[in-house]
Amino acid sequence: MNKYFLIVCLAICLDIHAQDDYDSMIAAMEAAKLQQDSIDMSRLVVVYGYECRTQDADGQAVVDRMKVAVQIGNHVTRSYPYRKFREDADAIDYLSPNNYPVLKAESYCFMPEVWTGYPEGKQTVRDHIMPNHYETCQALQPIRWTLKEDTVTVGGYLCQTATCELYGRKWLACYADDIPTTAGPWKLGGLPGLIVAAQTADGIHRFRLVSVQRIATPIYYEHNAITIKLSEEKLIKRRQKIFGNKHYPKCPTYYIPDRQSLNNSADVTFGQVGDDSFCIINGVLENHDAHVYQPLEIK
Template sequence: MCPASNILKIVYAMKKILILILLLYVGNSTFAQELQNRTEFECQYKYSYQNDTVKGTTKDDRLVLLIGSKVSKCCSFYSLQIDSLMSKPNWYEIYRKQLNKAFASNIDPPHRRMKAYVYKNYPEGKMTVTDGLSLQDYIYVDSLNNINWTMVDSTKTILNYTVQMATCDYRGHHWTAWFAPDVPVSDGPWKLHGLPGLIMEAYDTNAYHHFTIVGIRKVSDMPIVMSKTYVGTNKFEKVKRKDFLKMQRQYLENMSGIIKMETGIDIDPNSSRKQLGFQPLETE
C-alpha cells in the first residue's frame, strides 16, 4: 500500500496533468458583449455542497450575483477571477507562475469551480445558462418565473435584515429559502428567483446544497457582461437543458474515461464507470 505522502503526490500530479491539458485548449479570452445593463447590487454567497453523499464530504464555492435593472448574472467568484486573468495579454505567463506556486505548496491552483453562468431575464422573459463539461462549453435557454413558492409564517435575521421563509419544489429538490422584503429584488443565487425580495439563504431538504449570503453592496460602475468561453473551439455549443443534464450525469459517472477519449491521456487506469455519489443542483 502506498504511503499517504505518495498518494498525495499522485493526486497533485493528476491535477497538474488535467490543468495543463486545459491550458492547451485555452484561447486568448476577452469579455463578450455588454448586456446593456449595469450592476446596481452585488451580492456574494457562500455555496456549500456535498461532493460525496456516501462519505458525507463537502466542498465550498463563492458565488457572485450581479443585479441590474433588467438583467442579472450569477457565477462563481473564482470563474470571474479566471475570466479577468484570461483577458490580459500576458495571461499565460501569469498563470504558469500561479500554477508553479500552487503545486510547490501542494495547494489547489486558481481554477473555475462551478462552471455555470446564469443570466436571468436574458433574453427578456427567459434565462440563459452557459456551463462546461471537460473541454467544451455549452449554452441553453431556460424558463424564467417558473417557481411556485409557498410562503411560510416564519422569520429570522440575516445580515441585519428581517427575512421570511418560503418553500418550493424545483428541479428535483425541495427548497427552503429566506428572502428579505426590504431588498425589493426578485432574485437570488444560482437559478433561484421569484420571491418579493432578495433571497438571502436557500437550502434543500437533504442539505446537498446550501447558499448563504455573506455580503451585499450597492454599485454603479460595473457593467453586466456575458462571459466568453475559452475552452475547446472557443464557441458555445447550443443544447437543450435536459440534454445538457444528461451529458453532465454521464460525465460525472465516467470523468476519467471521457478525458481519455478526448485527450488520449489515462489519468486513472483503475477507474471504471461509477454510481454517482453527488447530487447535482438539477436532477430533472
C-alpha cells in the same frame, strides 16, 4: 461593420501620431468593446457562500465550498463563480498557478453561469463538461413558491421564509423584503426580496449571504464564446450521465477516449504547485480525482 473596426480604420486614415490622439483612440476602442460585451450594469453585487455535502473518491464525507457572485442589474441578473467576477472587475488572471486552490475548489462544485432575463424573458446557462462548453437558452418560468409566516434573522437581516420544488429538489429560502429585488443565487429567485439563504430539504446544497454591495459593474455576456447549444433537459441528462457514473470520482476523464488527441486540439496549459501538477483545458481545471456528483437539478 462593428464600432471597433470603424475606430481602427478611422485612426489609420487620419494618420494619428500625437500621443493625446492615440490615447483617445485606445479609450474609444475599449469603450466600443465594452459596449459590445456588456448587456446591463449592476446596481447590486451580492456574494454568497455555497456548500455541497458529498463524498470523496474513497466514500468519505466531504463538504465542497466556493463563492458565488450575483450581479443584479435593471434588466439582467448574472450568477457565476466569484473568481470570474473578480477576473472581470480587477483584470486578474485567476488561471495562474497561484490561484490553483480556488480553481480546484470550483471544479468540485459544478456551478454553472446563469443569466436571468437575457435575452428578455429567457434564462441563459453556460456550463462545461470537459473539454466542451455548453449553452442553453430557455423561456423563463416562474418558480412556484409557498410563502410561510416564519421569520428568521440571517446576516443581520430579518427574513421571511418560503419553500418550493425546483428541478426535482425541495428548497427552503429566506428572503429580506427590505432589499427590493427578486434575485437570488443560481436559478433561485422570484421572491419579494433578496434571497439571503437557501438550502435543499436534504441539506446537500446550501447558499448563504456573505455581502451585499451597491456598486455599478458591467454585466458581461461573451457573444463570441465557443459553445455547444442544446436544450436544458439534454444538458441535465448529459451531466448526470457523465458525472453520475461510478468511475467519475476516481477518474474524471474516463469518458475521453483519446487524451493525446484532446491535448493537440484543445487549449491546454500545464502547471505545477508544489508536488501537485495540474492541467487547464479550455479554461477549466482538470482534476486527477473528483467528488461524488450531487446535482442541483435532478430532473
